[in-house]
Amino acid sequence: MTDTKTPKSTTVTAGILLIGDELLSGRTQDTNLATIATFLAPLGVQVSEARILSDDAETITSTVRTFSDRYDYVFTTGGIGPTHDDITADCIARAFDLGISEREDALAILRPLYEGRDFNAARRRMARIPDGASLIANPVSKAPGFQTRNVFTLAGVPRIMKGMLADIAHRIEGGDEVHQISVATTNVGEGDVAAGLSTIAGAHPDVSIGSYPWFKDGHRGINFVARGLDEGQLNVVRLEIEALIDSLVCVGRA
């Protein structure tokens, strides 16, 4: 936790590592970041940074170490299946100088899946878990994720990743929840509201206000998003942004 804090509010942070060449080549569109972020927000955990990494053991290992030091919680997605390109578990073990082996608790989960079929070395590879890590239940396809210190290692397939989050909520000690309000406009340009918006932002230093313009089929508009700990203050900001917009539309119509 690198930010300065008043005793009254606690900011709990997370870093997310999305692992896989397919994300960097543009072949696969990540959706796991948004799923994890919206899972964490009501628990009072803010995602501070995300990185998309290639399947390179050195990079994964060193980044896990950096993120584990820097953020309260770390989530990794991808690279825990049975094939040769699934190297995340070994990288986590190396990041923390831990041993790694096929663990009996993980084998016990996997073995029944392959009854009468070949429970081969590749499948047993999914039971390779760093020493001391605790398993994370996988309600979709059984092969578990695992928690090593403050790092949660999850599957890359979105449906499986999402299923694993159910076994994580109870492990999180969140801080104060950051609330969010949004105001949508059409037919307003950012240049017309920038000065007024800056005044509102200056008057509410504890609220983070974002302005997100959109353009579609010859139309345009802005979505304003304000985030902060105090819901009362956010409602004031909402009213001020709405008043700013109303004033502009009136000018335009005159």
Place this chain on the structure above:
Amino acid sequence: MTDTKTPKSTTVTAGILLIGDELLSGRTQDTNLATIATFLAPLGVQVSEARILSDDAETITSTVRTFSDRYDYVFTTGGIGPTHDDITADCIARAFDLGISEREDALAILRPLYEGRDFNAARRRMARIPDGASLIANPVSKAPGFQTRNVFTLAGVPRIMKGMLADIAHRIEGGDEVHQISVATTNVGEGDVAAGLSTIAGAHPDVSIGSYPWFKDGHRGINFVARGLDEGQLNVVRLEIEALIDSLVCVGRA
């Protein structure tokens, strides 16, 4: 350029910085990474890493510096509009210890847009360009991006960002193009192919082979993707993967 290169094959790398709180909160789903990666691939540039950063000036500034040193080309998206949360241009200037001001070449592009309307300070803010940077044309909404050394600073709105890429292709000195083949299967589990796939991967150390399982509506399958410089070798890999799959289906039916 930090990587070692043989004279025969040249790997040219890119790093991508996706800037904006809205990407980390899960409110907005990034699509710019995939657009940039698929634009760069035929030019012979591989995306090595991407980071999603919050609207924090220190983090953006230091990461731009790191990426500019580490990768041949750097792309940033987001934070170059007229509102108070648009801080990317100032961060780029600070990263390279450059001055920054409203530049006449950028003002000349923006001024005609606001003829008869208020060309106010906020709108002129979009003409704030680091000293020495060259402008990148914006065919969609005019306000330009800019190139500072090896860093391309682009809009965050996907349609505008994509439009700017047309003025970047001619600035890129690419390396050897990495080609890609894919083989799709259904009804095959990764555990059944992992050993064979590992053998294929071992026999073709210059080819990177990924295995991407999918699960949908009770069905499952795998997409195999192989990437490498030599198209002939990729075709051999394709045949070997197809043979591996065929052998498995036959066994299953026996």
